[in-house]
Amino acid sequence: MLGRLISYAIGGVFVLTLLVAAFAPREAVVEDPNHALHKYPMKISWAQDGVFGTFDRAQLQRGFQVYKEVCAACHGLERIAFRNLVDIGFSEPEVKAIAKAYEVASIDDKTGEASTRPAVASDYFPSPYPNEVAARAANNNALPPDLSLITKARQGGKDYLHSLLVGYGQPPAGHEVPEGLYYNPYFANINIAMPPPLASAGQVTYAEGQPEPTIDQMSRDVSAFLDWAAEPKAETRKRTGVAVMIFLLILTGLSYLAYRRVWAELKSRGAH
Numbered sequence: 001m002l003g004r005l006i007s008y009a010i011g012g013v014f015v016l017t018l019l020v021a022a023f024a025p026r027e028a029v030v031e032d033p034n035h036a037l038h039k040y041p042m043k044i045s046w047a048q049d050g051v052f053g054t055f056d057r058a059q060l061q062r063g064f065q066v067y068k069e070v071c072a073a074c075h076g077l078e079r080i081a082f083r084n085l086v087d088i089g090f091s092e093p094e095v096k097a098i099a100k101a102y103e104v105a106s107i108d109d110k111t112g113e114a115s116t117r118p119a120v121a122s123d124y125f126p127s128p129y130p131n132e133v134a135a136r137a138a139n140n141n142a143l144p145p146d147l148s149l150i151t152k153a154r155q156g157g158k159d160y161l162h163s164l165l166v167g168y169g170q171p172p173a174g175h176e177v178p179e180g181l182y183y184n185p186y187f188a189n190i191n192i193a194m195p196p197p198l199a200s201a202g203q204v205t206y207a208e209g210q211p212e213p214t215i216d217q218m219s220r221d222v223s224a225f226l227d228w229a230a231e232p233k234a235e236t237r238k239r240t241g242v243a244v245m246i247f248l249l250i251l252t253g254l255s256y257l258a259y260r261r262v263w264a265e266l267k268s269r270g271a272h
């Protein structure tokens with residue numbers, strides 16, 4: 001008897017709690033005022049999309065140029081070695097020349113003191129700052145993330161990257177942008193510490209025969225390049241995947257034929 005009463009009491013409390021939760025006024029929820037301003041990344045079509053898509057090598061090279069001449073001042077690319085650039089169509093002498101323009105940490109072989117030397121093809125892209133404290137000190141206390149895996153690390157990947165780079169603008173009336181930050185509705189926090197890196201057309205000079213370096217074009221190019229950097233083996237992976245699917249299809253066909261053959265005799269025997 002007592003047991004049953006206790007279970008009714010527990011059930012009653014449970015139901016009451018649900019009712020309160022369902023009908024309680026919603027004012028208790030604090031709305032983030034920035035939420036309404038936030039925009040989802042634009043949908044962009046890319047050469048590398050889809051099962052059969054391949055990177056546009058010329059675009060990747062232009063994107064690398066944008067990274068090198070603009071973004072590398074603040075962002076590292078620590079998972080990419082200079083020799084990886086062969087994959088996007090640079091020749092070995094070109095890669096050597098690119099590497100040589102960078103200084104990497106080294107040790108003086110006579111005194112043993114820390115020093116630097118020009119990079120070689122097997123070196124990785126050096127970070128623009130010696131450490132996080134220096135990086136923050138130079139950027140209003142914000143940390144420019146390493147860009148090696150950025151398209152994997154953000155929802156929307158390369159679409160987000162492009163949207164972010166072209167998405168700076170004037171804040172709507174009533175939205176205060178804190179000192180030292182910039183309005184960008186694609187950034188999760190709406191106010192970003194990165195000044196618009198691609199601010200004017202022609203900021204980077206493309207080689208003869210390449211498209212005009214508009215802000216939109218430079219942004220697409222560097223986003224495509226960083227998408228490649230996040231997974232340099234993406235094409236090989238896709239190609240292997242397609243080959244495996246074709247192999248499995250053929251194997252399925254062959255197994256079916258073998259099955260028919262093995263059972264044909266037994267089936268005809270059964271019929272007698």
Ligand code: HEC
Pocket residue numbers: 066067070071072073074075139142143144145150154161164165187188191192193194195197198222
């Ligand atoms: C003057 C330095 C500077 C330059 C140049 C620069 N950035 Fe940044 N970047 C920053 C800082 C600082 C942040 C961190 C922003 C924050 O957390 O508010 C950042 C953040 C980012 C982010 C991360 C955004 C996120 O979702 O967290 C991406 C992606 C990015 N930058 C891409 C680029 C690209 C691509 C270029 C070149 C076209 C570039 N940046 C050039 C300073 C720079």
